[in-house]
Amino acid sequence: MSEQNQPKEHDQEHHIVSPVTYGAILLALLIFTGLTVWASYIDLGAWQIAPGLTLFWNPVVALAIACTKMTLVVLFFMHVKYSRKLTKLTVASGFFVFIVLIGMTMTDYFTRAWGRW
Amino acid sequence: MSDSTSTANGAVVEVHHEHPPYQRHHFESVDQQFDATNFAMWLFLLTEIMFFGGLFTSYLIMRNWYYPAFVEASHQLNIGWGTANTAVLIVSSFTMAMGVWSAEMRKKGMLILFLSLTWLLGMAFLGIKSIEYTEKWEKFHVPGLHWSDSSFLNPASDPEVYSEYHDKPLAPDMAAKTEMYFFLYFAMTGMHALHMIIGISILTFMIIRARQGAYTTGHVTYVENFGLYWHFVDIVWIFLFPLLYLISRY
Known part of the structure; x- marks a missing residue:
């Protein structure tokens, strides 16, 4: 087997994410869940972009929080940050x-x- | 030069390298094997994302078309149960992640504990979901099977929901569209629940294998890739929860 076919040593390492990180992410996800429920009980209003075209802020905020939660899960629980x-x-x-x-x-x-x- | 030159009769002419028993012969190293299966798992999850994406897209289109019907139908969902289930699923993702960590650290007892906790939380999710489904059945909100749109033609007939939202009666043609909301509700949460059931079945198998010490010898691929699947199912719910339960209050 020729030398150049061997991947670099440091590229091989399997990163183990610590329980502290997992705990912090769990806490963040639970806080964001509370936040999105709380926000849904408040009328955040709407933006009248044009006649017949209105942007309601409640769904925008709810989806933004959902995207944030997804990003945390993908990066840390699913290890993409360390991949x-x-x-x-x-x-x-x-x-x-x-x-x-x-x-x-x-x-x-x-x-x-x-x-x- | 290749180190595995096969002859015509299939005999491999090479020096047999030392490697752990779980490394397949066609991989150079355990890490390469891990990366290949990890990559394949992600490709599978991407097809799953596209699959659920179709359901989400239908929901968004229908919601915009039949907005009043979707808003009033959403009011039938209980935010308390939805929040509880979101918390249950998030904690189960955490215990699954801890299961992966236990396998990596070769802690057999911890692995069994965390896999069992994940299993229990998965069952708790399905339990809460079944309470919600039962309520839908009792209220004639199961489209095509056990259906009536009277809750939307006459919202005051449902005092529990009416006292919170004070919904106005929908015109009959719009009230009929609430059935589409519940169709999508059952299609999306049902497909999600099916993924949960598949996940719990695989977990059962994994707990048995973990007790035999299968994943604590350094071979974490199976646990890691199942973790990816479990977290994916969690992500689907992270989006189902606001779309179905939360965004119709205002």
């Missing part, structure tokens, strides 16, 4: 394609037949 570039690239491109698929579908649905549905 190789291949895993990071796979996860990132997967989410990118997912957002493109949903985003393009939504722009199509929501700009067709304005106000007739």
Whole structure:
């Protein structure tokens, strides 16, 4: 076996995430859960972008908190923060394609037949 | 030069390298084996994300089309149960992560403990879900099977929900669309619950194997990749919870 086929030593190390990190993430996730429930009981108002086009802040905040929680789970519980570039690239491109698929579908649905549905 | 030159009759002409028993022969090293299976697991999870994405997209489109029906139908869900289930699932993700840590540290007793806790929390989630499903059945909110839209034609007929939200009666054509909300509710939470049931089944198997010492010899791949699956199911719920329960109050 030739030498250059051997991956670098430090690239091989399997990172073990400590229970302290897991505990901190658990606490953060529970706090964010409390926060999103609390926020849902408050009327955060709406932004009238254009006639017939209104952005309600409550769902925006709820989804923003959900995205934050997801990021914490993916990075720490699922070890992506400590993974190789291949895993990071796979996860990132997967989410990118997912957002493109949903985003393009939504722009199509929501700009067709304005106000007739 | 390749170190595994096969001859025509399949005999491998090479010096047999020393390696742990759980390393398959076609991998250079345990780490390479770990990375390959880890990568494959992520590819599988991406297909799962796309699969649930279809359900989420339908929900978003229908919610925007039939907004009043979806808002009033959402009011039928109990935020208390939803919050409890979110907490249960998040804690189960933590115990699963601790299970992975126990396997990495080769602590057999801890691994069995954390896998069992994850199993219990998974069952608790399904228990709470079944309480909610039972209520849907009792209130005729199971689309196509046990359905009535009277809660939405006459919201005052449901004093418990009415006292909190004071919903106005929906016109019959809009009230009929609440059935679509409950269809999506059962499709999304049902598909999520199915993933939970599959996860708990695999956990049962893993607890038996862990008791035999299978995952505490340095071979953490199986526990690690199952952890990824479990956390993924948690993430799906992290989005289901606000979309189904929370965003329809205002």
